[in-house]
Amino acid sequence: MRVKSPRDPRLDVFRGLCLVMIFINHVPKNLYEDYTSRNFGFSDAAEGFVLMSGIAAGLAYSADFRAPMRLWVGFGRVWKRVWTLYMVHILTTMAALASASAVAVFLHNSEVLFLNQMDEVFSDPLRAFIGLTLLTHQFGYVNILPLYLVLLAVAPLMLMAAWRKPLWLMAGSVLLWAAAGQWHLSLPNYPTPGGWFFNPLTWQVIFITGLLTGVAMKDGRRFVPVKRWLQVLTGGFVLFAAVAAQVPEVSKAMGGTLWLLQDRLGLPWFLTAFEKSYVTAPRLLHILALAYFLSTFPAVRRACGSVFAKPFELLGRQALPVFALGSVLCIAFQGVKHALGDSLALDSALLATGLAAQFALAAARQYWPKPRTS
Template identity: 55%
Template structure:
């Protein structure tokens, strides 16, 4: 029997929450504004990045799972996914070049040399030859512009992951968890060049969220849920979200919680990544908080109804055009950071740069959909 949520129509929850994530990413990437205090990272252990990757996995399954469900061959689905990877790569390179140009223009024409010292842009003049090699190889990624390389790697592996998830969901999830644990245990990461270290978003760790998104998307296409709604699980998820809220908002709770985590980890001799708050390796509290939030939001029909309301339509518009909006958001956040570097801080400036950025992202998304409609009428 099909689940009541099964529908051939587009699930607006995915669009709306992806749009919300894009807005919060833009705000978080313009640090120092008062609006930064309102984004999700101030109310728990995870932030919009975890939600974005999880929803990317869901969207990938909804879009491409049909190509891998049958006996094959699978070249049609693989070609579509890898064509998307190529698009992601192009958007990343273009936005990176524009971001460097904005930083350089801010320094050259407005005296804001601080922009050349943030977000590892400084490698462009400290190690110029190595920098020009690292950018196209994705081994050097600017701050605020490093999510698309992660998504490109995950989607490149998507054909194998989808094929496996459709046939052996439990085994696929088990292998994904094992890889996540081993990678953190032995500090394995994709290489960085010319700077030392690895990728800020380690694909070998973040693949776990993407795989879980694939499994959720596959179940959605079947009119089912990956994890059923149960009162005990819902109570546990809500409790963990409340713990995250308390830790994020109250320093006293944060201190006590840190002591508790240290005590538990020390007594049980747990691996570091189970209790740490590391973003690169997607450590335990961040991962479980993101999953608890997704579970709670997906459990209540009122959330679906709210996402279908006309007030949520702007966020759905952004979510439907996620790649273009994210790439444009990178350009806008570097522009906003440049403006804030050279002008004195004020609430009026914060309001101007954030509202202008969101309105421009909405304008881009609207223009893309208007262009598509015009093309359809022409055909």
């Protein structure tokens, strides 16, 4: 009988850390956001969250797609989760709108109602509600779930390819990323012009990298083996990105070099720009280098298994409800800051309250006694 291997704590711990940083970054203009990961590299917590969502999907669903006789079971499990994500997103969207409305009613400040793409609900409500239902219109800070939902919906096809032709899947993913970047391809943003902020045609390369990593972990191996030269290369790149993010002179020199590469040598813009929607090369390379570098050291796994990491592991295990609650709270807290002004005391109180609520929800979901069935 095959013994079930213990759960790797790194996935939940880093997912929990990403949730904390996403929440802090989504309550703008607070002192604490200066210390989140986006200030020490080219990517931020969103890229990390999507990468780990791909790993989690590979671990959770890949076994059903290895053998042909279980394919329909796998499709059913994945699409059931997709439906859950859709319902959570719609509920989160309505709750975010309600939280912004509560600020307008009780604090007499309606500014937040006209931020984060909410104004379309009031200027063109009929089309806006069609867009919200179809996922083509998304409120800012509540728009990661549609990306994950779309990618997970097609994950069964990716998982079948991941077992049989993983390198072909990775190559196709990179080609799609490059094509979408070169020709600015995206999904429609009805009823407003433009495409999705989290563009599935480009962000899929992060998700698929995670998916292939999760499939390999399920099979008891690494997708990219540990090599000393890769550790040095990725560690050096992560260090350079941190220096460039913190030292203006280095950042300016790098920006000038990238501009020259595009203007004089004709490199495609998606290889030289820093554009989040299209996950341009500096951002993509940074999150992949960071993930590889951290995953190659046993000390990181031991640290993630320590008692100090348990709170973040708890958040990561309950990522969906925690993210939904955090998204609603950050919209409300933006409104509170508009009404009451910026101050360290207010920021500290809001963030402490929001994080405490998210930890409480995660603990309730994890430890609340389950009802007995007769």
